[in-house]
Amino acid sequence: DPNYPTIYPIFRDRFKARVASTSGYDRPGWHADVTAAVNPPAASILRAEVLPPYGGDTQWSNTVAAYEGLSAPVKALADGLRAVHRFSPGAGTTPTEDYLRRVEKRPLLTEHPVVRVHPETGEKALYVNPGFTSHIVGVSPHESRRLLELFYDELARPEYTVRFRWAPGSIAFWDNRSSVHLAPRDLTTDDDRRLYRITLVGDVPVGPDGRESVALEGEPFEAI
Structure with missing residues (x-):
């Protein structure tokens, strides 16, 4: 709705028309929202309107708990690492030409700390995700793949995750700085699922060493 530009509709047919031919919705795999930006969203609010008769659950994982689950030597290693996050079409999609042109016109590429210090709680959280993280800086490609794995x-x-079963009118509100989420994988191209999202502008991440994220390409998000 042009009268409400901050509200983003998440519809299967809209995604297919604007982005790519795909069997799913939005970006597949675990991810935090648009971490390719230098100031990724602080939080997102998602409201469900139309849902299939079954399936379509969303899962979240606590990235603070994930960091705490690492052994002390691995925590120390992760504390000093940086990683590049890139915006690109999701795996398994066939992007439209218009979408590729828009990505090329407004690329997003940022170097973030692998461990982010939460700006409000001071907690450390793993700040990498399969949806956007390209590679770890300063190590070999083989080491980067193994560390990211x-x-x-x-x-x-599973002990860090929660699964949310949507109902019409359900609202989910999550902290994008200390969680990743997984879009539903049990839907078909015939399932009608319509939700609406509002995204809150975030700040620039800071690592345990006090270094901020650095934009390699693209501009920071701004509030509409």
């Missing part, structure tokens, strides 16, 4: 495995441990 270790961190991703920790993020996905």
Whole structure:
């Protein structure tokens, strides 16, 4: 609705028309919202309106708990690492030409700390995710893949996760700075699922060493 530009509709058919031919919704895999920006969203609010008769649950994982689950030597290693986050079409999608042009026109590429200090609680959280993290800086490609696999495995441990079953009118409100979420994987192209999202502008992440994230390409998000 042009009268409410801050409200983003999440519809299967809208995603397919604007972004890519896909069997799913939005970005597949665990992710935090748009961490490719230098100031990723602080939080998101999602409201459900139309849902399929079954399936379509969303899962969240606590990235503070995931960091705490690492051993002390691995925590110390992670505290000093940086990683590049890139905005790109999700795996398994066939992007439209218009979408590729828009991505090329407004690229988002940022170097973030692998461990983020929460600006309000002071807690440390793992700040990598399969949806946007490209590689770890300063290590070999092989080491980067293995380290990211270790961190991703920790993020996905069931004891850190919650599964939310939507109903019409349900609202989910999550902290994007200390969680990752997983879009539903049990839907087909025939399932109608319509939700609306508002995203809150965030600040620039800071690592345990006090270093802020650095934008490599693209501009910070601004409030509408």
